[in-house]
Amino acid sequence: MQEPYKLIGCTILLFGALSLFFSIFYxxxxxxxxxxxxxxxxxxxxxxxxxxxxxxxxxxxxxxPTLANMDKIxxxxxxxxxxxxxxxxxxxxxxTSKVYIPKNKNTRLxxxxxxxxxxxxxxxxNPEVALITPPGISLSKLLEQTLGTTFTKVKLENLQxxxxxxxxxxxxxxxxxxxxxxxxxxxQKVADTIHVKITNSIYKDLCKEARRLTHICGSIGCPIxxxxxxxxxxxxxxxxxxxxxxxxxxxxxIDAFYRIIEE
Amino acid sequence: MNFPLSFWDISLWLAVTAIILLIxxxxxxxxxxxxxxxxxxxxxxxxxxxxxxLFLITVxxxxxxxxxxx
Numbered sequence: 001m002q003e004p005y006k007l008i009g010c011t012i013l014l015f016g017a018l019s020l021f022f023s024i025f026y027x028x029x030x031x032x033x034x035x036x037x038x039x040x041x042x043x044x045x046x047x048x049x050x051x052x053x054x055x056x057x058x059x060x061x062x063x064x065p066t067l068a069n070m071d072k073i074x075x076x077x078x079x080x081x082x083x084x085x086x087x088x089x090x091x092x093x094x095x096t097s098k099v100y101i102p103k104n105k106n107t108r109l110x111x112x113x114x115x116x117x118x119x120x121x122x123x124x125x126n127p128e129v130a131l132i133t134p135p136g137i138s139l140s141k142l143l144e145q146t147l148g149t150t151f152t153k154v155k156l157e158n159l160q161x162x163x164x165x166x167x168x169x170x171x172x173x174x175x176x177x178x179x180x181x182x183x184x185x186x187x188q189k190v191a192d193t194i195h196v197k198i199t200n201s202i203y204k205d206l207c208k209e210a211r212r213l214t215h216i217c218g219s220i221g222c223p224i225x226x227x228x229x230x231x232x233x234x235x236x237x238x239x240x241x242x243x244x245x246x247x248x249x250x251x252x253x254i255d256a257f258y259r260i261i262e263e
Numbered sequence: 264m265n266f267p268l269s270f271w272d273i274s275l276w277l278a279v280t281a282i283i284l285l286i287x288x289x290x291x292x293x294x295x296x297x298x299x300x301x302x303x304x305x306x307x308x309x310x311x312x313x314x315x316x317l318f319l320i321t322v323x324x325x326x327x328x329x330x331x332x333x
Contacts, residue, residue: 027264028267032266
């Protein structure tokens with residue numbers, strides 16, 4: 001696919017170099033200008049290569065069955081608790097992320113030491129909880145890789161700036177991303193509720209489809225909401241839940257509300 | 264057997280090229296909506312900024328020349 005571009009680039013570059021050579025030989029100004037232009041645009045064609053793109057529809061086809069399966073398993077096993085995104089201190093490997101889903105709604109969140117002891121298992125007993133890898137972990141790691149640092153080193157206040165740049169400019173995941181933090185009355189708390197508004201994301205169709213999956217939409221979250229939850233949990237160092245997600249009928253605007261749990 | 268363009272010709276060429284590239288880079292920026300141009304936008308932005316900086320360097324040389332000649 002990229003070969004014709006390389007061939008065109010090389011040809012332009014060659015003609016440019018020849019033109020420059022003859023301009024020096026004959027001391028011809030027009031030839032020199034043509035040569036400069038051709039050499040520059042030839043080099044530019046070689047440097048600015050095309051990127052490999054895949055169709056948006058492939059995202060939905062590959063991701064939806066996995067999410068539907070996860071939802072079905074959790075529904076059949078009777079898990080009713082709210083999914084909690086655990087911060088790095090709860091895990092042996094601080095670079096990874098896990099979601100803690102209790103079977104009963106009123107199960108309290110255990111201490112980091114308790115979770116670290118049983119971290120390798122997916123379904124834990126006493127209390128009955130599921131400790132699963134979030135669907136947005138890979139996206140979250142890609143965001144960190146593109147950012148050049150981990151979210152654990154990013155302050156919560158700076159997360160909006162970093163995520164907006166990553167989502168809009170670097171990875172072109174969405175057209176716009178806004179993060180609003182709602183401060184609480186207690187002075188020691190940085191933020192309690194975080195509202196993320198995502199406009200025209202590449203996952204809009206997936207989000208629309210995932211709305212009927214009760215454990216996914218509004219609990220674990222679709223890959224994009226899940227990746228943001230992983231980022232917030234790492235940046236704040238506190239457990240995070242997805243309170244609710246709302247989207248417009250066409251799925252273009254997604255509003256996700258996150259809550260940081262004070263331990 | 265001399266290169267027929269002067270330093271100022273190159274400066275002007277750099278200015279024109281930088282303007283074209285900077286405008287193109289800004290027009291296809293993801294901040295103004297998704298475009299269907301499948302090129303590496305980051306690299307285009309880097310090239311346009313480099314050209315702009317190179318032009319500014321030629322301007323700085325010109326200013327330095329004016330200051331030192333007086």
